[in-house]
Amino acid sequence: MYTRCLVCATPFEANDQLEHLPNGRRLAFDPSRGRLWAICRTCRRWSLTPIEERWEALEELEKLTRDKARLLSKTDNIALLRVGPLEIVRVGRAELPEELYRPHYRLTVDEPDDLVLMGRIFDRLYRSGFVLSTADAIRLLDEEPALAAINAHITHAAHNIRSVKLDNPS
Numbered sequence: 001m002y003t004r005c006l007v008c009a010t011p012f013e014a015n016d017q018l019e020h021l022p023n024g025r026r027l028a029f030d031p032s033r034g035r036l037w038a039i040c041r042t043c044r045r046w047s048l049t050p051i052e053e054r055w056e057a058l059e060e061l062e063k064l065t066r067d068k069a070r071l072l073s074k075t076d077n078i079a080l081l082r083v084g085p086l087e088i089v090r091v092g093r094a095e096l097p098e099e100l101y102r103p104h105y106r107l108t109v110d111e112p113d114d115l116v117l118m119g120r121i122f123d124r125l126y127r128s129g130f131v132l133s134t135a136d137a138i139r140l141l142d143e144e145p146a147l148a149a150i151n152a153h154i155t156h157a158a159h160n161i162r163s164v165k166l167d168n169p170s
């Protein structure tokens with residue numbers, strides 16, 4: 001992860017909340033597009049985190065905001081949240097469209113086969129130039145049932161609606 005603003009080089013302040021994103025007190029993320037930024041306290045510009053280091057940090061940030069965040073303000077597309085010393089901007093519409101609801105797909109990362117599937121989805125969508133989003137991943141699984149079959153044998157009921165939770169933290 002970057003330790004300084006990509007625009008003005010001000011160092012990001014350390015936070016003790018996120019193991020995979022230890023730098024930055026102001027963060028922004030878009031769970032449906034899989035993007036994550038640190039926001040500079042000096043110039044206020046957003047530095048997009050490197051894509052190869054983003055996935056675990058995004059998961060961690062999502063969990064933190066879902067479990068612990070206090071909602072400060074919210075519009076249709078943006079929510080401002082606080083967790084301890086962190087200010088977090090969540091970008092993107094909160095709900096997955098109903099036509100994309102697929103409770104039988106596992107878009108989570110708990111078991112080795114989940115990682116295999118995530119890796120395949122990521123490779124496929126990233127290489128073809130798409131932004132990785134839950135909706136893109138679901139469409140890919142619709143087109144290629146063999147991919148969805150990779151981790152279909154794992155049936156933790158609690159995780160089956162992960163893709164919906166991802167876009168709709170309560």
Ligand SMILES: [Zn+2]
Nearest residue numbers: 005008040043
């Ligand atoms: Zn800056």
